[in-house]
Amino acid sequence: MTNKFIYTLAAAATLLPAAAMAQDAEVLPLSTEVGFIFNTFMFLVAGFLVFWMAAGFAMLEAGLVRSKNVTMQLTKNIALFAIAAIAYYVVGYNLMYPGDGWSMEGILGAFSMASLEPVGLAGAEPDLTYASVGSDFFFQLMFCATTASIVSGTLAERIKLWPFLAFVVVLTAFIYPIQASWKWGGGFLDGMGFLDFAGSTVVHSVGGWAALAGALILGPRLGKYTKEGRTVPFMGSNLPLATLGTFILWLGWFGFNGGSQLYMNTAGNVGDISRIFANTNTAAAGGAIAALILTQLLYKKVDLTMVLNGALAGLVSITAEPLTPTLGSATLIGMVGGVIVVFAVPFLDKLKIDDVVGAIPVHLMAGIWGTIAVVFTNTDANLMVQLTSIAVVGVFVFVVSAVFWFLLKATVGIRASEEDEIMGLDMAELGMEAYPEFSKG
Numbered sequence: 001m002t003n004k005f006i007y008t009l010a011a012a013a014t015l016l017p018a019a020a021m022a023q024d025a026e027v028l029p030l031s032t033e034v035g036f037i038f039n040t041f042m043f044l045v046a047g048f049l050v051f052w053m054a055a056g057f058a059m060l061e062a063g064l065v066r067s068k069n070v071t072m073q074l075t076k077n078i079a080l081f082a083i084a085a086i087a088y089y090v091v092g093y094n095l096m097y098p099g100d101g102w103s104m105e106g107i108l109g110a111f112s113m114a115s116l117e118p119v120g121l122a123g124a125e126p127d128l129t130y131a132s133v134g135s136d137f138f139f140q141l142m143f144c145a146t147t148a149s150i151v152s153g154t155l156a157e158r159i160k161l162w163p164f165l166a167f168v169v170v171l172t173a174f175i176y177p178i179q180a181s182w183k184w185g186g187g188f189l190d191g192m193g194f195l196d197f198a199g200s201t202v203v204h205s206v207g208g209w210a211a212l213a214g215a216l217i218l219g220p221r222l223g224k225y226t227k228e229g230r231t232v233p234f235m236g237s238n239l240p241l242a243t244l245g246t247f248i249l250w251l252g253w254f255g256f257n258g259g260s261q262l263y264m265n266t267a268g269n270v271g272d273i274s275r276i277f278a279n280t281n282t283a284a285a286g287g288a289i290a291a292l293i294l295t296q297l298l299y300k301k302v303d304l305t306m307v308l309n310g311a312l313a314g315l316v317s318i319t320a321e322p323l324t325p326t327l328g329s330a331t332l333i334g335m336v337g338g339v340i341v342v343f344a345v346p347f348l349d350k351l352k353i354d355d356v357v358g359a360i361p362v363h364l365m366a367g368i369w370g371t372i373a374v375v376f377t378n379t380d381a382n383l384m385v386q387l388t389s390i391a392v393v394g395v396f397v398f399v400v401s402a403v404f405w406f407l408l409k410a411t412v413g414i415r416a417s418e419e420d421e422i423m424g425l426d427m428a429e430l431g432m433e434a435y436p437e438f439s440k441g
Contacts, residue, residue: 088114151359153357257276333376
């Protein structure tokens with residue numbers, strides 16, 4: 001094993017001088033096997049960066065909910081990731097990537113469990129132009145789990161644990177993989193020419209649509225909206241945690257967008273990954289700055305939670321196309337995302353749609369914007385195709401999510417009792433507090 005690794009590095013090293021001496025613009029590719037190794041390595045590194053986003057969501061939500069509901073949010077986030085990992089393995093992965101095994105061509109993938117190559121690739125014939133199945137499965141799973149995390153924050157502080165987790169099973173095993181197969185699995189949206197590089201629609205708006213359906217059926221938290229139409233602000237328990245969560249998400253997004261290049265086997269692909277990193281970063285910065293300035297102008301004081309969500313909205317906005325924009329264009333795309341958040345949060349409150357962490361403005365509305373914005377920098381994009389695809393995914397996810405939320409509500413119930421909500425779900429459902437030293441009894 002050691003000798004094989006040394007030989008691989010030596011093979012890669014022999015290519016570097018040749019590439020350096022090339023006098024034309026042609027990119028010299030790595031050997032097939034070495035390219036396979038580099039692609040696989042990229043998926044693994046990008047995958048664990050996206051996995052770290054699970055910690056970001058947990059910290060962001062823990063910081064933005066009231067202290068009496070923090071343990072519940074942490075429980076939901078660890079549980080939803082674990083459920084996503086199993087559901088995606090059992091059903092989701094092959095449903096999303098059916099290859100030639102569609103149940104309904106271009107619409108519904110294959111119902112079968114995922115499987116990996118044998119140990120040491122013994123007897124296997126892997127596609128050496130791509131990457132290992134294990135690395136691809138690992139990377140794609142992280143996107144699936146991210147979708148479920150989006151729903152968690154919106155419905156915080158009043159949804160019961162087990163009905164929520166039941167919805168996560170359906171979302172990660174069926175809803176997310178089916179619509180993702182339409183684009184990334186070679187389905188009918190991909191055939192139409194729909195462009196969504198890393199998932200402004202396929203991942204983020206899907207989580208947003210599912211969250212919106214849940215919020216409408218679940219209803220707002222007690223006391224959030226008065227009969228006179230006033231919105232009562234509920235302050236988060238720990239803004240340092242929320243800020244930490246945002247920085248973790250910002251970091252993880254480099255794997256989210258960078259890994260979606262899918263290949264790291266040529267100098268051109270590595271250069272593109274670098275470009276994606278830079279554009280992803282500047283879009284987040286643009287979103288944060290837009291929210292920073294806009295809240296100062298509108299409210300005469302900067303709102304930290306808006307700035308945090310502005311950065312996240314910038315990241316969501318650039319996710320549909322992080323490669324083709326210039327740094328300036330990426331900054332502007334991110335800034336529009338930040339502006340969307342600042343106006344969308346009070347707009348939802350006027351409609352009495354209670355989104356605890358602002359996930360609907362960040363992931364749904366900025367996701368729609370980011371998918372439309374592709375047409376401004378990628379000449380292959382068609383506006384009508386982008387709009388049609390947004391609508392198709394939105395209708396499918398919202399309707400199926402709403403049906404399942406209604407079924408849960410009619411059977412086991414989805415909302416905590418008034419007494420439990422007032423007490424806090426930490427004690428009511430879990431019997432433990434996140435901050436017992438500061439309990440008021």
